Amino acid sequence: MEQLSPASTLTDAFHGLGISVWTEDWRAVGQAILALRAAGIDPVQHLATAPGELARLHATVQVTDVNNFTLELMGMPDKRMLIGSLAEVVPNSAQTFARWFAALARGDRFYRFESRVRRLDGSLRDCLVMARLPQDPEGLARLFVCVVDITGYKADQMRLTEAERAVDRALRASAMGLVTAAIAHEVNNPLAAVVTNAEAALRWLRRPNPDTVEAEAAIVAAIGDALRARDVVDRTRALLSNAPPRPVALDPHHAIRDAAQFVQRELRLAEATLRLEVMADTPRLLADPVQVQQILTNLLLNAAQALVAHDGLREIALRARPHAAGVLIEVADSGAGIPPDRLLRVFEPFYSTRTDGIGLGLAICRTAAEAQGGRIWVSGAPGSGACFHVLLPAAP
Amino acid sequence: MVPGIIAVVDDDEAIRVALRSLLRSMGHEVRLFADAFSFLAEATLRPPDCVLTDIQMPGMNGLDLQREIRRTMPGLPVIVITAFPEEAIRRQAMADGALCFLSKPFETAAILHWLAEALGERK
Ligand SMILES: Nc1ncnc2c1ncn2[C@@H]1O[C@H](COP(=O)(O)OP(=O)(O)OP(=O)(O)O)[C@@H](O)[C@H]1O
Numbered sequence A: 001m002e003q004l005s006p007a008s009t010l011t012d013a014f015h016g017l018g019i020s021v022w023t024e025d026w027r028a029v030g031q032a033i034l035a036l037r038a039a040g041i042d043p044v045q046h047l048a049t050a051p052g053e054l055a056r057l058h059a060t061v062q063v064t065d066v067n068n069f070t071l072e073l074m075g076m077p078d079k080r081m082l083i084g085s086l087a088e089v090v091p092n093s094a095q096t097f098a099r100w101f102a103a104l105a106r107g108d109r110f111y112r113f114e115s116r117v118r119r120l121d122g123s124l125r126d127c128l129v130m131a132r133l134p135q136d137p138e139g140l141a142r143l144f145v146c147v148v149d150i151t152g153y154k155a156d157q158m159r160l161t162e163a164e165r166a167v168d169r170a171l172r173a174s175a176m177g178l179v180t181a182a183i184a185h186e187v188n189n190p191l192a193a194v195v196t197n198a199e200a201a202l203r204w205l206r207r208p209n210p211d212t213v214e215a216e217a218a219i220v221a222a223i224g225d226a227l228r229a230r231d232v233v234d235r236t237r238a239l240l241s242n243a244p245p246r247p248v249a250l251d252p253h254h255a256i257r258d259a260a261q262f263v264q265r266e267l268r269l270a271e272a273t274l275r276l277e278v279m280a281d282t283p284r285l286l287a288d289p290v291q292v293q294q295i296l297t298n299l300l301l302n303a304a305q306a307l308v309a310h311d312g313l314r315e316i317a318l319r320a321r322p323h324a325a326g327v328l329i330e331v332a333d334s335g336a337g338i339p340p341d342r343l344l345r346v347f348e349p350f351y352s353t354r355t356d357g358i359g360l361g362l363a364i365c366r367t368a369a370e371a372q373g374g375r376i377w378v379s380g381a382p383g384s385g386a387c388f389h390v391l392l393p394a395a396p
Numbered sequence B: 001m002v003p004g005i006i007a008v009v010d011d012d013e014a015i016r017v018a019l020r021s022l023l024r025s026m027g028h029e030v031r032l033f034a035d036a037f038s039f040l041a042e043a044t045l046r047p048p049d050c051v052l053t054d055i056q057m058p059g060m061n062g063l064d065l066q067r068e069i070r071r072t073m074p075g076l077p078v079i080v081i082t083a084f085p086e087e088a089i090r091r092q093a094m095a096d097g098a099l100c101f102l103s104k105p106f107e108t109a110a111i112l113h114w115l116a117e118a119l120g121e122r123k
């Protein structure tokens, strides 16, 4: 009996497994990293400021072989369509190249990221892309990249996320119901007392022998009740804007990064890219960290929601920069923007154009910004996206 | 309208004071109670002609008080007043035999109307 050699079993596996495998040549990239390091330059920082250089390096990567299943995954009839310059055979690999470069430059042992793969017919598949990154440049001549189709799994996950969000919304809505009930109760009581006292005063005065002492007492009581109704409204406002702010000195880098962390899921849903930028000389903020998070996450959520199903560029920029009156933080998106006549209205409580929106996000942002002694406003013509500006005090 | 003895049960002092003035201006005698228990303790000894009660009160709420009145003092008319009207609560109150269900702020004309009704029912 003929024995299968281990080598041929592996070759069978290479082609037979339901996993797409690519062999690629990344030598030129490895050499460029070594050269930059030898010159004392941080490769990642260098590339971040030289987009042309990134494109040039991308073009040097060669796909040398793919297994049979890769053709199935890509919906391509012939292997030859996938052999050659990575930039040419997989045009949208440009989006992930910076990530590959950074992983190699950092000396990561593994590359492991989710990506979207475009098939020949234009349809998209969600994939998990993995590779073990060799540490020596020669190993980079034959980099094995493994691509697993996780579209079905992602769809399940998405449904789960949707369900979670529905629960979130229900909780918020019921919290709103409770707040409304509390306000109604607290305001209607003094109001009823005002009306009743005023009526009583009238009746005391309209008697055949008017009783001015009783009437006066009722009027004095009515005034007290009206003032109480005002206090209730004031207190409710304080309650909704959360406890008194506890301002501390905040590093703008941290504030921005933490907020970005919070909205990863929504960014992925919207397939939006988020750019963070802190300009040089931006001072530290003097603000309550919880409220700053509240402001930034609400703005990022709105931006992500404005990009869901948006045709065209889906980008969000979160920037911090120095300002004469403190620190200016901006959240700008490439969505449809806000019509000029609504630039003020969007901050009103319960103003919402989204089917599942409550309309409290921006109202809370405004309360929180003002509680810090800051301001919030929005600019941006329709078509050029919305840009929200938050001005917060700087730490001394 | 024949003057009568009206009991007001409400945990809100402003409401009690205001109702006392209004009802007294009409010539009624008014007894104020801050909670259902103190009302029950006294009413069994000296029953009023009509009760105006709030719903949301600490301890025993207005609905429970109304049921207790039905049991121990049948025939005593109860007017229910609430600051947060909810349909389910209204239906419950009416099913338990409330004369009427008013929401705060209430109109004096409504109180007058139902008081006349309640006091007219007296034997
Ligand atoms: N980045 C944006 N681009 C376009 N429109 C926006 C943007 N941000 C807010 N809006 C508009 O402002 C409205 C109010 O926003 P707000 O955050 O207060 O409420 P919401 O997002 O609708 O609901 P929620 O209370 O759930 O946040 C939105 O419904 C939308 O019409």
Ligand SMILES: [Mg+2]
Binding pocket: A298, A301, A302, A357, A360, A361, A362
């Ligand atoms: Mg919102």
